[in-house]
Amino acid sequence: MTDIVISYPSGRWRCVVRRVKVAVAIGEDAFGRIQQVAEACRQLGFEHESTLSGVGVLVGSAAADDVARLRTVPGVTAVEVERDLRHGRAPRPARA
């Protein structure tokens, strides 16, 4: 998650745009036009970083307020904000 602070010269305005990393799932019927779907997302502020064409996912970032709008793009089936994942070792000392 990244906060982008925009300050206006007058000093009267200060705007904080919170950007989040997102994963955008593409429906089966849109697999053949995944780049068009990516372009439609970009026009809504999606910063497209990579295309996982094998599993039909676009990875990138967007303003937090734009996440809901991305879900309205034809061909998009789910948009989720990235979570941090950790290794799955138990938080206890190992027993030899």
Add this chain to the structure above:
Amino acid sequence: MGERDVGKVGATASGADGRSPSAAPSRPVDPRHTGRHVVLLKDGGSRAAAERLRNATGLRMSMSSDFDGRVRGAHTATGEGVMFERLGVALLHGDPDQVRALAKGAGARKLIVEPERIVRVSGPWDDPLADSEAATWGLQATRVASSRFSGQGVRVAILDTGIDLQHPDFAGRAIVSQSFVAGGTVADVFGHGTQCAGVACGPLNPGRPPRYGVAPDAEIYVGKVVGDDGSGTDGDVLAGIDWAVGNGCAVICMALGTTARQGEPHSQVYEQVAARSLAAGSVLVAAAGNQSQRPDTIVPVDHPADCPSILSVGAVDPHLGIAVFSNGGRNPDGGEVDIAAPGVAILSCWPGPALYQAASGTSMAAPHVAGILALLAEADPAARGQALRALLLRAASGLPLPAGDVGAGLAQAPQ
């Protein structure tokens, strides 16, 4: 209570000898015993019977009804006894000589005396499994050690913290690797990925016995999706899945996750990805998570293991009981555990210079399942994706534990 005469008053009994009731009992010779005794009174547990016990042993007797039905063994101090009226059983906390005095009494034929045993909750196997010279307890429990399959020709992806490519146990193995973590190589600084790769695909004859790897001839694909600090992001994991599917991996092991809250729906993105992976012939396996503190707290299965199309793996201990940390099926619609595997005190390889280390976690259980899937995939080359997943679940050995904790049961290797 049975009618066995274990510890029954013998001929050496010395009778009531007027010892002080507060005399400390002898320490039990058998560590399974507490030093107290339980006495079955064939005529029932009346106050009169308690009085007879007092006369015979010199112990101060009380009735369980005096404790409003909440009597505990702790209520009997040294030199005391308590009568469970409804059971017709007394618990005596006295010197063994005082208890043996019962044999001298006129009613000795109406009594059975046994040493009080220490009991514990147990799994189906009372004797815990242990590593042998030949194989870890995990490979024994899953019947990997006796399997004729080795994962030959099957590609297994380990999406984790990377791998120690210099580890002697991987020498000569063709390992395809790729880092999805910014600015890093696949070198495993954290150690977890090497450990998981070892359990899933370690060698038949490691540098130091016992054998710990399930599928020694599987083709290893290592995707580093978790950084050197042990954490990563969905984007990197999804990129790793995409890479593994694209490389034709029949099995993708993800011993990672993050907490899913009670009632939280599973990820739609991961579910679609997992369904597509299955359709492409890749089974995704994920650790159920380790945040539980059983028996008091059972935490829902982690994300992404909570997706219906991802195999969620819980952990069992060497008693084949559920591991105290293993998360359980608390959320609906995919939040169940699908299968269980050994996950406590699991020996595997580790980056040098240590080379070997034991660890616990559902992340040790998940690679057991990943390796067994590779064995099943070798045994049935036509079975991939959903068919392979079904084979695994059908072959599981049932456990007398809640399905929410262990799903189909303990994963089993084909023979």
